[in-house]
Amino acid sequence: MKYDVTVIGSGPGGYVAAIRCAQLGMKTAIIEKYNVLGGTCLNVGCIPSKALLDSSEHFHNAAHTFKEHGIELENLQVNLEQMINRKAGVVKSNNDGITYLMKKNKIDVYNGLGSFVNKNKIKVTPESGEAQEIETEKVIIATGSKPTVLPFLPVDKERIITSTEALKLKEVPKHMIIIGGGVIGLELGSVYARLGSKITVVEFLDSIIPTMDRALGKELQRVLKKTLGFEFFFQHKVTGATNTGEGVKVTAENPKGETVTFEGDYCLVSIGRKPYTDGLNLEAAGVQMAERGMIAVNDHLETNVPGIFAIGDVVRGAMLAHKAEEEGVLVAEYMAGQKPHINYNLIPGVVYTWPEVAGVGFTEEQLKEQGRAYKTGSFPFKASGRAKASMDTDGFVKVLADKNTDEILGVHMIGPRIADLIAEAVVAMEFRASAEDIARMSHAHPTYTEAMKEACLAATENRAIHI
Numbered sequence: 001m002k003y004d005v006t007v008i009g010s011g012p013g014g015y016v017a018a019i020r021c022a023q024l025g026m027k028t029a030i031i032e033k034y035n036v037l038g039g040t041c042l043n044v045g046c047i048p049s050k051a052l053l054d055s056s057e058h059f060h061n062a063a064h065t066f067k068e069h070g071i072e073l074e075n076l077q078v079n080l081e082q083m084i085n086r087k088a089g090v091v092k093s094n095n096d097g098i099t100y101l102m103k104k105n106k107i108d109v110y111n112g113l114g115s116f117v118n119k120n121k122i123k124v125t126p127e128s129g130e131a132q133e134i135e136t137e138k139v140i141i142a143t144g145s146k147p148t149v150l151p152f153l154p155v156d157k158e159r160i161i162t163s164t165e166a167l168k169l170k171e172v173p174k175h176m177i178i179i180g181g182g183v184i185g186l187e188l189g190s191v192y193a194r195l196g197s198k199i200t201v202v203e204f205l206d207s208i209i210p211t212m213d214r215a216l217g218k219e220l221q222r223v224l225k226k227t228l229g230f231e232f233f234f235q236h237k238v239t240g241a242t243n244t245g246e247g248v249k250v251t252a253e254n255p256k257g258e259t260v261t262f263e264g265d266y267c268l269v270s271i272g273r274k275p276y277t278d279g280l281n282l283e284a285a286g287v288q289m290a291e292r293g294m295i296a297v298n299d300h301l302e303t304n305v306p307g308i309f310a311i312g313d314v315v316r317g318a319m320l321a322h323k324a325e326e327e328g329v330l331v332a333e334y335m336a337g338q339k340p341h342i343n344y345n346l347i348p349g350v351v352y353t354w355p356e357v358a359g360v361g362f363t364e365e366q367l368k369e370q371g372r373a374y375k376t377g378s379f380p381f382k383a384s385g386r387a388k389a390s391m392d393t394d395g396f397v398k399v400l401a402d403k404n405t406d407e408i409l410g411v412h413m414i415g416p417r418i419a420d421l422i423a424e425a426v427v428a429m430e431f432r433a434s435a436e437d438i439a440r441m442s443h444a445h446p447t448y449t450e451a452m453k454e455a456c457l458a459a460t461e462n463r464a465i466h467i
């Protein structure tokens with residue numbers, strides 16, 4: 001077979017790129033090594049983690065807040081097997097959805113490992129059966145990422161696990177030790193803490209979610225400690241972990257240089273992810289790599305080999321599904337002769353804990369580093385009528401605006417339904433709104449979105465109404 005474009009990898013980068021290519025009239029193939037489409041995000045990432053976050057949140061609320069609402073329950077129990085089965089059903093229904101979209105857009109799907117024979121020929125080797133070769137004019141590499149592991153801390157997938165195993169445990173851990181206080185550690189830690197596990201986070205730096213605006217990590221740390229009993233150990237350098245049969249022992253060096261030991265029954269290693277290119281045989285096409293295992297690309301996401309592009313987790317930038325999707329669309333449109341553009345500064349980052357956390361644009365730390373004159377406006381959810389009604393009063397919205405022009409430069413939020421609220425900030429910043437613009441727009445009452453308006457009012461002449 002001969003294609004205009006062949007996509008390798010069916011995650012959010014790859015399948016979205018394939019659809020956009022097909023929409024633009026290109027004869028398109030997609031190669032996926034596994035038998036299901038959707039990549040990390042759908043199978044072992046975004047979707048299953050959110051399914052478990054939702055289930056565990058229901059349990060936590062039933063156990064801890066229903067009574068206050070006047071709802072009394074007896075014999076409340078966790079059925080973990082059912083929770084995991086429901087999650088699997090959610091994943092399956094999305095797998096089917098992507099298969100349908102491939103058919104609808106007349107995209108040929110090949111299951112098997114894709115590897116370059118040369119720049120225009122790709123060999124597909126299925127798990128069983130004959131390998132075949134397909135010819136292609138152009139290629140989009142969207143092979144994603146895998147968890148980073150430490151050489152002195154081998155993951156045995158039984159007691160010392162990554163997010164993939166944590167999404168299908170057979171029991172609720174008594175004590176889970178989490179190495180890395182980033183997004184995965186806090187989301188999956190929240191799942192199990194809500195179901196009754198004790199959670200200990202051992203973090204190398206001095207804060208959780210350290211790349212986000214520092215005010216967010218500080219507030220999230222306070223709330224996770226208060227509501228779920230999280231324990232945090234900062235500036236601890238993990239030195240090893242052993243499976244003792246019944247549990248795990250994790251050793252670390254504390255800030256004083258002393259060795260400390262943490263004992264639990266599971267250890268989740270969540271210290272970041274690394275680009276995945278194993279088996280691609282990139283040398284055969286002459287594709288060059290960048291630092292830390294990434295594929296090197298230019299502003300159009302084209303590699304050093306004309307006609308071969310790379311997108312998503314396998315290239316530089318945030319390892320996020322929506323970033324990968326935007327890149328997939330960009331490459332397809334660029335191939336079709338259009339002039340697409342991505343504003344990387346406006347890709348929002350979200351953490352699906354409760355309260356949820358999100359940020360877009362520059363952090364306060366970045367503005368300080370740039371020496372830019374800025375002003376801030378904040379609004380706490382404890383002053384929001386809507387948040388009082390739902391008993392979700394932790395958190396705040398913080399707006400950073402240019403001191404002279406009032407243009408919004410960054411918005412950082414922690415609180416209820418923030419994952420959805422951040423979209424307003426993205427829209428405002430895409431259109432280069434000023435804080436005054438948002439402050440003057442009507443926001444329905446009572447909603448959590450009023451906190452954004454109030455924070456903008458606070459940023460413009462300190463005129464928030466409700467604080």
Ligand code: FAD
Nearest residue numbers: 009011013033039040041045046114144312313319320321
């Ligand atoms: P991937 O989704 O990793 O897909 C790559 C695909 O390529 C895989 O299916 C792989 O099997 C296939 N492949 C690799 N090599 C070959 C080959 N040689 N031949 C054929 N196929 C190949 N991001 C968010 O934005 N929001 C979230 O809520 C979120 N939650 C997450 C939760 C967890 C637990 C994890 C681990 C990640 C989460 N992410 C989230 C990150 C998100 O999953 C990734 O950023 C996203 O999946 C990257 O998309 P991609 O298309 O680049 O690669």
Ligand code: NAI
Nearest residue numbers: 180181182183184185203204238270271272273319350351
């Ligand atoms: P992460 O980069 O978010 O966090 C890793 C944390 O581990 C950091 O705080 C880092 O300082 C710490 N760390 C690194 N090495 C360490 C060590 N040796 N000892 C102790 N701590 C150490 O990575 P994470 O949580 O593994 O997630 C991987 C990627 O998946 C993220 O980059 C994120 O983009 C994506 N993801 C996104 C989600 C979302 O959008 N909601 C959810 C889950 C994952």
